[in-house]
Amino acid sequence: xxxxxxxxxxxxxxxxxxxxxxxxxxxxxxxxxxxxxxxxxxxxxxxxxxxxxxxxxxxxxxxxxxxxxxxxxxxxxxxxxxxxxxxxxxxxxxxxxxxxxxxxxxxxxxxxxxxxxxxxxxxxxxxxxxxxxxxxxxxxxxxxxxxxxxxxxxxxxxxxxxxxxxxxxxxxxxxxxxxxxxxxxxxxxxxxxxxxxxxxxxxxxxxxxxxxxxxxxxxxxxxxxxxxxxxxxxxxxxxxxxxxxxxxxxxxxxxxxxxxxxxxxxxxxxxxxxxxxxxxxxxxxxxxxxxxxxxxxxxxxxxxxxxxxxxxxxxxxxxxxxxxxxxxxxxxxxxxxxxxxxxxxx
Numbered sequence: 257x258x259x260x261x262x263x264x265x266x267x268x269x270x271x272x273x274x275x276x277x278x279x280x281x282x283x284x285x286x287x288x289x290x291x292x293x294x295x296x297x298x299x300x301x302x303x304x305x306x307x308x309x310x311x312x313x314x315x316x317x318x319x320x321x322x323x324x325x326x327x328x329x330x331x332x333x334x335x336x337x338x339x340x341x342x343x344x345x346x347x348x349x350x351x352x353x354x355x356x357x358x359x360x361x362x363x364x365x366x367x368x369x370x371x372x373x374x375x376x377x378x379x380x381x382x383x384x385x386x387x388x389x390x391x392x393x394x395x396x397x398x399x400x401x402x403x404x405x406x407x408x409x410x411x412x413x414x415x416x417x418x419x420x421x422x423x424x425x426x427x428x429x430x431x432x433x434x435x436x437x438x439x440x441x442x443x444x445x446x447x448x449x450x451x452x453x454x455x456x457x458x459x460x461x462x463x464x465x466x467x468x469x470x471x472x473x474x475x476x477x478x479x480x481x482x483x484x485x486x487x488x489x490x491x492x493x494x495x496x497x498x499x500x501x502x503x504x505x506x507x508x509x510x511x512x513x514x515x516x517x518x519x520x521x522x523x524x525x526x527x528x529x530x531x532x533x534x535x536x537x538x539x540x541x542x543x544x545x546x547x548x549x550x551x552x553x554x555x556x557x558x559x560x561x562x563x564x565x566x567x568x569x570x571x572x573x574x575x576x577x578x579x580x581x582x583x584x585x586x587x588x589x590x591x592x593x594x595x596x597x598x599x600x601x602x
Contacts, residue, residue, distance in 0.1 A: 257340040261314040262290055262386030262393070265432060276309050286310075291438050293397030315339040319390035321398065336391060338363070342380060346391050346415050348399070354409030355399070359391045361426055362417025367451050369472070370484040371516055371547055371555050374416040383417070385428035392439060403439050411441055414449040414470070418487075420456035430465045443467045449514065451487045457499035461506040469503050470512040470543070471496060475522045476531040484521070484555075493534065500540070510539040516547045517558035517566060528569040535575060542570055542577040 264272065270283040282302065289299030295317045296302075296310050322343065323335040332348040347358040365372070366379035392408055401407030411433065413419045419426045426448070434443050447468040450457065457469070473493075475481035482488040500511045513535065517523040535542065544567055547557030558566070563579055570577040 258315045259313055260318045260339075260384045260386035260390075261286075261296065261310065262318060262389050262432075263384050263428070264386070266435065266437065276306070278306055282306065287438070288403070291393065291403045293393040318384075318387055319394055321394055334391075334395065336360075336394075338383075338387060344383070344391075344416055346395065348395055348408070355407055356410040356412060357392055357395055357408045358412045358415050359388055360415030360417050361388055361413055361419045361422050361429075365417045366421065367418050367485070367487050369451065369474075369486070371474075371518060379417075379421075382422040382425055385425045385432060388413075388425065388429040389433055389439075392433065392441075396439065403437075406439065406441070408439075408441070410445045410447075412447045412449065412470075414447070418451055418453065419448050420450045420453040420460065423456050423459065427460070427463055427465070430463075430467060434465070444509075447512070451485055452491045452496040452499075453487070454491045454495050454499045457496070458502055461499075461503040466507040466509050468509060468512060469500065469507075470514055471500065472516075473513040473531075474516050474518075475527065476534040477527075480522070484518070497534070497538070500538075504539050510541060512541045512543055514543050514545060516545045517563050518547055519556045519558045519562065521555065523558040523562050523566055525569065528566050532570060532573040532575060536573060540576070542575055544570075544577060544579045546579070 261269075266283065266287050269287055270280055273283040273286065274280060285301050286299065289296075289302070296307055296314065297316050299307070318339050319336050321334050322337040325333045327333070330350050334346045334348070336344045336346060338344065342363045344360040344363055346360060349356045349358070360383065362382050363380035364377050365374040368375040368378075392411060396406055396408045399407035413426065430443065430446065430448075433439055433441050434446070443466050447470050448460070449470040449472060451472045460469070472485070473481070474484060476493065478488060478492050481493065503509070503511055515522075515531070531542070544563060546560070546563050547555065567577055567579050
């Protein structure tokens, strides 16, 4: 596979242009074309000779939409094809406040959480920063967006992969996606979801990129959490909470806990009370999720009555909590499901 031009910062792109014998202003033309979601070969204000030089070294189209599924609620799920033949997926969700895109950070995942399809085949490889960014660029262009008037207004790093397990590429992506003059998505409109890799949570806090930190908690008991999340064997909840406190101290951003409600596992009164005892008084929000069931996993989601009962207990105790609107259930909305089915030839 060739290099990914979208990995570069604007300053690096300027250096590249000069090294190829072109005028410095060509970097702005190249940068703008890429931010519009164009292939290198489709950027019309660059000469054929210059584009030929670029294409000797860089992929023309690092990410393309290979398949689109549309839900009855308007949610769109994409199967993205990468230049090396791997596939990943993403989701485009419409809300009153704007449009949110869920992006992947790895091909597969090695966290192997018991409720998630992303880890079914293990980790294949990390995505580069440019491959993460290109998912947004092509979907923004698909919906008629431009760098000045984006169709994608919010981003969540909650697709396949653990963002902090691909730390360097994730941070480079965050800097490039939020820089002025590019696609320009504010860090405050970006959420990064982690299963709780504590050392990298501290490192992220020190980066000066105030994204919304979201921790996949799913159980407030260490032993029970480890049954469904193998990473919990390495990082205890008390250590995760300390890292969250540090993140709040450094960024001023309250942190969010994702809690997938699993019938018979973590959705009863006992588990609500345990969650309350652990989180009460903290500058956090709890995002409850009715599990999108994965047929390869032997877990089922809580029903609507069970979910709202759990939410009511948290709210009565004074916790900030919401029940996430369920989207894309009829198109395999949970991360990893579409990729897993296509790899099996379904």
